[in-house]
Amino acid sequence: MSLLRLRGFEIHKGYLDLASQRALIEVLRPILRTAPLFSPTAPGGRKLSVRMTSAGKFGWIADETGYRYVENHPKGMGWPAIPDRLLELWHGVTGLQRQPESCLLNYFGPDAKMGLHQDKDEADFSFPVVSVSLGDDGLFRMGDTRRGGKTDSIWLNSGDVVVMGGAARLAYHGVDRIRFQSSRLLPKGGRINLTLRVVT
Template identity: 50%
Template sequence: MSRRREGLRIGASRQAPAPRCAPPRRNGPDTPRLARPRICVCLAATDHGAALKRGFGSSSGRSPREHDRPSARSRAGAGVALWSEWFDRPAQVALVEAIRAVAAQAPFFTPLMPRTGKPFSVRMTNCGPLGWVSDRDGYRYQPAHPDGAPWPPIPAALLEAWRALADCPVEPDACLVNYYGAGAKMGLHQDRDEETFAAPILSIQLGDEAVFRIGGPDRRDKTRSFRLRSGDALIFGGPARLAFHGVDRVVAGSSTLLPKGGRINLTLRRVRPF
């Protein structure tokens, strides 16, 4: 059987689900690896002119600094929410170690563009029951690393973040791990290789800041850009589930989390229907 057939694919006729606006559950005292969100920028799921909702909280005792966040964040689009430093510094350090353990079992590899075979500028691996791959056969999810070994489990801290933020009744079954080194970026694209769009995409940032760009479900829609910082949690679902998005650039040297610099992006997804 070809690798193309082994992967999971979607039908082009699937539509994004109706928006869900339930507020995220806060962390309790028994979840020390997660920091309470210092700043939340959450857009009501109506239209791109929706009113901004902000919630503040801090387990560190520091006051939220709203002026640290560019106003572009408040105009990112309906169905998009950002939690500033959801993972505090100790939690980020622990998460980097967890990702190193993942990479020891499933080494980073360079995905290729379908048909042309052009290499991506990012290197990647996966964890969870399914992992996303790209090569000359196309984009797909499959249960094993290109070397044939199964993907390692998703780290517990990431599952805790999903349960707290995703408002989804089931666990994610895939977590993409992308490493952005010097000069790496990601062009505008949609996440539509999943079999369901009923769950949101949860994106966790580690390391250097990234200039993130997001638009609408049509490539011609107007886009907004803003910076994502280490520890931030970004979620998009409902009307934004199929929004075009990408990374314009990584701001080298903006974080000291990774000894050799660069950025790790972790995206948790639900691939299979539920």
């Protein structure tokens, strides 16, 4: 494991070993059964290329009316609880006693990507966002707090954990592409990105 700092982002390379990654996939399966993946629609009607779901008190959704946190899955059920393994990971990399209230699960298929964006739907930006990569490699791009500035990129591998806090909390970031089937963690390939957030 190694720690890199780029543009204020803390990148913990190899934070989760293979056994821990597999264990985390197992605790995600009940979440996916209870709150299935769905394809969000951005304002303006464009379908996002990632599929998503959530765990915790709140889930994040996008539709034609905007982006927001809600207490129920689009099909009406409440979100499942955040697994203890993820809560332990949050405390391990942040040292915070405050627990995250939402865990977003994004699934990237072969052609999925996520454009540069800020995470700014939370009430208190003093808490970091913690991002966990599982499965195929993803090319992670980081900017600053202004749209259109210079960016840097790094490949995130399965088991890497990124902490976005401080100066990086409102920095633009995104995923340009994945190297499909670069990992054997997910039998059918693809990348899972988990992001833990304090919402209120």
